[in-house]
Amino acid sequence: MTGGPRVRRRSRPGGVRWLEASEVLLDCADVVVIGGGATGVGLLWDLVLRGLDVVLVEQAGLGSGTSGAFHGLLHSGARYAGTDPRTAAECLAENRILRRVARSFVKDTGGVFVRLEEDDPEWERRWRDGCQQAGLRPRRVVAAELLTRQPSLSSRIAAAYRVPDAAVDGFGLLWSMVWAAAEAGARVYFRTRVTGLLTDEAGVRGVRVVGLGGREEDAAREAAEGRVPRVEPGEITASVVVNATGPWARDTAALGGAAQAAAVPVRRDKGTMVVFNSRLVTTVVNRLRPPGDGDIFVPHGPVTILGTTSAVDDGPGRPSPTPGEVERILDQGRALVPNLDDAAPLRAYAGVRPLLVTAAEGGGSPGSTGGGVPGARGADAAGRGAGRGFLLVDHGEGGLPGLVTIAGGKFTTFRAMAAAAGDLVTRLLGKRAACRTAEVGIPRLGRHPRSRPAGPRPGPGPSDLGGPLVCECELVNLSSLLSLFDAGLGLADARRLARVGMGACQAVFCASRLTAALWMAGWPGTRSRPRADEGAIRAEVAAFGEARGGGTRVVEWGSQARLSAVAQALDQLTLGRPAGADADRGRKVVRE
């Protein structure tokens, strides 16, 4: 973290904010990044460190797609050793870098691979060969010793190996990069949808955008239904536009025409995970067998995440976990942790992976492919079937200069993806600036009270130690929550950043306090410009509860069922809300 990022300060102050539906945004920059997931934010940070002027637009909230619904696992690469040693090697390299530059976001839990007696010993040999190729040196662990440290594991262990897996705080990491970039002059707009590309004879020269305003859930739903607000679109002009929209990269590339979409052979793959309310294990536990549905346990703070399933996702919008998937995960998980049913599941969630498709599967695209692009490390993974490698496309080779797509990959390799894309972008701009993300540390939000971007800084500062608690499960106090709202963020963002409502009560008991906090913040305005609106506040709290409910309903048994019944009683009997459409809508998800 020597000296922090050395960047040119722009005259225009950087910042993070929403775009309201009534706003017409006019901005210009060197680069526009579309997509506020790990790839987009990683690229934002990468380009800012190279001294470029960057704008990032995201239609929902930060990390609200794939990066907000992953396993929270910083891979050592061992997971892929048996199937894809090249991805494994990439993960290992990135694992080492992130442990250095993002140290405060990585919880070094370590990891083990466990082969149970019923698992194929042949796979173990293949896996060890793969590890060898990838440069991993898994250390063999004596089963009895492992069991003394991890007593909840099955005693039917045939072999176990230690690997450098770790848990990673994805939300904290993304937020910190965004705020560090904003401090250095970058602009980040949420609730902002790209409706088209600005083009001239030289190619792409920017994007057309509209503000969606309102709630993140609505923005996502409207996007899924293809609805666009009828307002005068704003424009952001830039020399290079980067499409970093992950699983939706193909749709975004389609803004440049069918040929460009065909150059981005990405498909969506749904994964479901279950969160348990206790630390079942203290280290990441993988099952040593061909990757399956419920075979990774990741301890995260007070909870454990078990997953994950894999299925083609062809629906629009965000996927929801289904009871069948949860049942499958639990069935598989019980093999590794026999007493799994003693732990109460808090909720389930689902995310989508961007998988690269083989040429055959992709339908023989006539446009350009990523194969010829220099610097596209891992691009040939597309030729090996649905892989976890990544794809870098310079659409200039397919007739649309100025547009770049970076897709595929995984959270662990986001920095490498950003580095590759950053190299290409810098070259397209005709500049010389080397990637510095492997050397510059990412400052943790709230621990570096230096100059602040426009608006108050989120996160607990030294003066925020007092104040009443709003969320008692995750110990979030009122003043830190208010400072988040002052920064123009909503409850969904506050959840990711401060973990509001993610604890044992799942926002059942703190809903009234969140309502009060929004009121005090003058929501949807800020404390300095209050315009408190009761309807908007209720809608925000209701959307927050609904988003939580979608994940809790599929694990409603035991104590979770009791909690749901209490929540219903509070809503219907105490607060006098009718048994409304919300509950019914949530249930329909379950029946699908």
Next chain:
Amino acid sequence: MTATPRERDYDVVVVGAGLAGLVAAARAASEGARVGVVALASGNLGLWSGLVGGRPAGRRPAGTDRALEFFLDYALKAGLPYVGGSPDLRLFSPAGHVVQAVAAPATMAATLPARAARRRTGGDGRPPFETSGAGASGAAATAPAAVVVGFTELGDYPAPFIAETAGQEIGLRVIPRSLSLGPAAGRGQAPHLARLFDDPAWFASFLESASRFVGAEARSAAVVLFPPVLGFERFAENLKALRDALGAPVYELPAVPPSVPGQRFWRFWRHRLEADGRVQLHVGRRVTATRVAGGRCLWVEDGVARYRAAAYVLATGGVAGGGLEVDPGTFFRLSGGPGEGQPGALSGSLSAESGDEAPESRGGPAPAPREPLFGLATHGKGTDWLTWGVRVDGEGRPRPARPGDGRAGSRALANVFAAGWVLGCGRGRPTGAYLSIESGHLAGTLAAGLAGSGPGAAGGGARPDE
């Protein structure tokens, strides 16, 4: 290992001491029965706002609701007077909305200011409001109709928000006033504040500052509303002192959990029941075994004692109270189906370890099979845990899990009655506190009748349930 537990004999045993259990015990005792209450804790009373709502429209002609009359009468005897009956009350909910309530604690029974009330039409004997004399147009703009007082330390009670909502609901000016209680408020938990208000010395100093900071607006307001934390014991005195000091009608507003009025109810009713002499409460005990034979319950046991009675009241609560359990696996069949659940997907806690075999092998390696004893039904659209409950016949006796299992008619056990949320609520049925009062009253009446101590099981309180 199988030492014979102490035997206790009653006329009626009530399992559970939430609202339904306490009402059933009070009712059975008033019918002359000797009653034993076995309960783990105070049920969901700590979550209860204190309001009695949920009587379906047209359920009872006003003034003939015996369950409610009994409840109001016993509450008065217990020293925790309730107001209600006829007509229904209009009160603010904890969120500031206007809700209908069948009854409310006297501390909350404010008459809400309304435009009609401003025209000095005192409806049911209550005094009309003192609107500060001036014409309605000029005064209404300045004098608030109501003042919502909040404590900044009490985070669960957002006074500005409540006032805003309330003002929109009644179309009059409602203003918030926030007081800070200082370090004495601790972390601002409602029970902590209630204990603070029980301290006369502290309250005296509070009263002085309250009249200084709220006094001006209060004197011109039709009603002044405080958070429901004005003491566990001394709330009536405190309220009176506040009314005198502020010169205005002062009431409490209902609030979200942890709720002091619900805990007051537990204290006062428990003391009254124990003072009765006919009721013994065994709190902190979980029923772990039952003996069922010949279509009757013979005894229940909690590991300390074995309780025998002529009749039993199952007031164990619904899913929220832990009286009904939801198992993984079975849940998926519940929700995945077309809307109707399968019997046995939820298991009543009384049935959890019971059956026709005596569970003498308790503690052995094999747990007793979780054979459901009672049938279950959903009274709503099948989408909501509150709507799930045991199916009962017209007298509140649970029906068997499988049709045809009952040895006498359609009931599972001849001497077991169910009351409260274990019955489940739903559209067109009583919900919430009213469900507990009505079904607790019915179960208490019938159980006492079965024990031969009351006027008979064919009491007029019976109602067809399904």
